[in-house]
Amino acid sequence: MSRFNRFGTQPKVKVVKEGAKGMEYVDYKDVENLRRLMSPNGKIYARKRVQSSAKEQRMIATAIKRARFVGLLPYTSATL
Numbered sequence: 001m002s003r004f005n006r007f008g009t010q011p012k013v014k015v016v017k018e019g020a021k022g023m024e025y026v027d028y029k030d031v032e033n034l035r036r037l038m039s040p041n042g043k044i045y046a047r048k049r050v051q052s053s054a055k056e057q058r059m060i061a062t063a064i065k066r067a068r069f070v071g072l073l074p075y076t077s078a079t080l
Contacts, residue, residue: 026059028066031073038064041077 028034037045037060044064047057067073 026056026063028063028070029072031067034060034064034067034073038073042074 026034037050039045044061047054050057050060052060064073068075
């Protein structure tokens with residue numbers, strides 16, 4: 001079986017997520033889990049790539065933004 005799809009490109013790799021699945025609250029102080037939900041450049045991964053629901057993705061984004069504001073996570077990749 002080929003690793004490429006019918007368009008000749010490789011499918012995107014999905015990030016294994018153990019963070020927000022079924023949780024009521026995503027803690028902004030848990031920096032290690034939040035860092036796995038971000039790209040090396042500091043961008044928040046998309047919902048499809050993280051395999052989360054819309055509600056979970058909103059909680060993830062809010063937690064990452066709070067951690068950035070407090071200074072636990074960087075805004076850019078300069079200090080990642």
